Amino acid sequence: MASHGFWSLGAENAADSTSQIPSTPRAWCQAAAQKFTGGIGSKLCALLNVGETEKPRDPSSKHGSSEAEACGCSKATVSFSDLYSTDLLPALDGDMKTMNFLQEVVDILLAYIVESFDRSTKVIDFHYPNELLQRINWELSDEPETLDDILISCRATLKYAIKTAHPRYFNQLSTGLDMVGLAADWLTSTANTNMFTYEVAPVFVLLEYVTLKKMRAIIGWEDGRGDGIFSPGGAISNMYAMLLARYKMFPEVKEKGMSSVPKLAAFTSEHSHFSIKKGAAALGVGTESVICIKADERGKMIPSDLERRIVEAKQKGFVPFFVSATAGTTVYGAFDPLIAISDICKKYNIWMHVDGAWGGSLLMSRKHRWKLNGVERANSMTWNPHKMMAVPLQCSALLVREEGLMQSCNQMQACYLFQQDKHYDLAYDTGDKALQCGRHVDIFKLWLMWRAKGTIGFEAQIDKCLELSEYLYNKIKDREGYEMVFDGKPQHTNVCFWYLPPGLRYLDDKVEKMKRLHKVAPTIKARMMEYGTTMVSYQPQGDKVNFFRMVISNPAATFEDIDFLIEEIERLGQDL
């Protein structure tokens, strides 16, 4: 097997140049062009030939035709119908086949990406579960399939996938597809490593260190000091916070369990995310010990009710240990009043957590960050860049003000992973502060996007989404057939509203009207999915019947897309 030791990467750019370089760029180039198809050879070639003027440009010359051959211009496309995965690397001489196969996959992905941003395509080609199960053979068998079949499966998978990058996909808090973030995620997959030690993820561990510090500085913690971790989503980040709060107050709980501590009470608003209760159930606190504080008409926690319930809990013998304020509630996008809440937490000596999974990113905007005033007083904060900052999934951070607490709370000092006699600074072996052992590399996407956009780029992106939601609010607040779920301009990009079809608008029978209105949003949503034109979420809340919750986190969305959404709701709902 030929040696490819000369494929030293980035020698012309990296800080040092100890890597081996082929004898001449020309020699390198020719080898590259022969090795690769899909234009890769010629591109790598061009990369190394920077400044080399002697490179022949005539496509009919020897060099040019070698390139042409390499990029497949005049060559029959490789047939994958008699190739199997065992023909790819690490197979002997599998490198060309591997390049061809991966390039083919990339071609499929690139076409999908272009299609995803095209408004004339469907957001989804919807099929019911049983129908989709039968439409394609998804079963796993004993025998291998050819690479051709694998490519067919890739195409089929994308055909029935949601185009989350589509400018009219508004269904979740995470929408859009950032091209630099995507590139970073492809690189992350290729690097295929694990965050637990510096030993196996040197660069990524450093990037997590740099990025968490930056995020803490943005929160307002002095010099960015503190701690933190990227976790597999906001729910786990919130669970970490509750775990830390409990440990801070009762460190013996780690060894002795909940039977060693008094009955605990946690507090969060009735509009908060369900993960607070889920975490309490898992940690053995119990959902009944999560006390739901009243929210005002706009969905913000009422501080006086918080204080009242804390006092009440203490009187009942509970020990209040955790308050989770929400910065950007899931449905209304409300920001709890953090300063007032922090005063109460201080007074009663309770850990203050801010669940900013959705709204935390507004800290990046000079125009909107006031909504989180007081966050710097929190003990911990959840902040999901995979939502409002449109970093590809998953990317959620827990930031903690106290240094060292995560480590002492979670460490188990497994001697086969966190050896104490390693030859480098063990402070970078961050794995033992995690609940997980292996941990996926989520940092690179965020870091690379931040480099590409700068803080001001994220700011512009966030400001634009908020501008779009204000546009939507202004458009429908007085429009016939619309009713806002709460009054006033939304604080985040959540716009909650009912659409009343003409036949419902003047119904006198209130009960009948509500009963029918409750079915409007689900029906329109079902039709949206069947037509595949757009997607937006809906839900009831308390005694309020089903309403639309529009959220905008997709950087591809424009004013015209907002107009389209309204037209589409009316088109699909007018007969209801």
Added chain:
Amino acid sequence: MASHGFWSLGAENAADSTSQIPSTPRAWCQAAAQKFTGGIGSKLCALLNVGETEKPRDPSSKHGSSEAEACGCSKATVSFSDLYSTDLLPALDGDMKTMNFLQEVVDILLAYIVESFDRSTKVIDFHYPNELLQRINWELSDEPETLDDILISCRATLKYAIKTAHPRYFNQLSTGLDMVGLAADWLTSTANTNMFTYEVAPVFVLLEYVTLKKMRAIIGWEDGRGDGIFSPGGAISNMYAMLLARYKMFPEVKEKGMSSVPKLAAFTSEHSHFSIKKGAAALGVGTESVICIKADERGKMIPSDLERRIVEAKQKGFVPFFVSATAGTTVYGAFDPLIAISDICKKYNIWMHVDGAWGGSLLMSRKHRWKLNGVERANSMTWNPHKMMAVPLQCSALLVREEGLMQSCNQMQACYLFQQDKHYDLAYDTGDKALQCGRHVDIFKLWLMWRAKGTIGFEAQIDKCLELSEYLYNKIKDREGYEMVFDGKPQHTNVCFWYLPPGLRYLDDKVEKMKRLHKVAPTIKARMMEYGTTMVSYQPQGDKVNFFRMVISNPAATFEDIDFLIEEIERLGQDL
């Protein structure tokens, strides 16, 4: 902006063909070639031109030159030094720039992949943390960088990364890089969605359903019935199991917390993974309630000790609720005797969990699956395809025998996500059985690899790794200067051994000998990393001083790589 509605994917392969097709293949082709560089146009073209004989093959013809232009053969390489991320999609007319940029990234990745498999390259270009922090500017700033800078960052990141695909990388239980798995992960990133509902991840939810069912059938549960989930790693999977065991015995714990239940006791072997204790700490059970059962000389749990400790715990007023047997311990690769353990669990009515994070994949091998005999009697099992099956990180499954338990244990019925009035079968909205809210798509890598290899392909891959470890064992068991940590052929690919440099072999002073031997493995390991030639793990265990733990899960490894490892240990350690 031009419409690309005609980029309908896979129309020639998918089951239906309702998608829009351009007027003629030629028209499509020309548009494609103009749109894309990097050979993508021509490839898509060739794809659609299947059967079209009129396609000109002469590269000097109009069609050919359009292709040549498109693939960059005779065109200057795009300059990224004056482009920014804002020039990419969703920017108006950003599609060509996007294609060029992503293709450039892919070219970097493809070169890295080929390099990774090349034995003449380093596994790691090691630098100490502070040095690496200063070597490159990793900081985040307010201002954006050009795409050229972004590409430089990508190259730098890979330059200092560990080559986990390298045939001589043996450091962790997860090694290697599967090309189909990688392709699948790139597709997953591109689809960028979330597993919580069928609504946003129709295909992936179905593939998880199909795959979990298949895995349960392989465990031996009738018709593959049961439940399960892909979680962010083995530690979380184990925590799920403990959570389910507790809920099954005391369902009131969900609402009322641990203060409503008696003192609980969990049991696992002294060789088990630290995540059992970590889980117990998090769930409020407490680490002291995890009773470590003695293991025999080979690292297998001693059933009689398990029974003795269960009886003892009951006498002390504890309620035994959870036994975690290990199938493939982290250090020795030992398989606990599952049948004997299941008899005890049945007798005392205790939930039996099998932590097969490392060894579970041996179920795929007809030759080795007997080592897990009795697993079909377990209530739950952790099985990480990202370890022995070499699926890219992360891919960990928890399989549960009882249907519906996960749902009732974890559900919180958030009305904004799991609306009960959707138009499709809600059984496919699996998110509420998870601890997480958003959940990364980990299934596609495993599913696509399974299709590509078939069960027999995984079997062959696993059998080969075990064969290599047997080769290593046979090679060193009687070799001068080596001592095995435990006697007999390893059951998994873990081979644990001391290397005694010549100067240590005949030392009479036992204390001095052990003191010096303790430093041998760390020193050799540090040198391996500095030379970058190979990587293998080491640790102490109980009263045993540091020894090497060789594990093989890398499908790229060969007999020669095993020979190399031994030579390298001797080369780097002979002077110690």
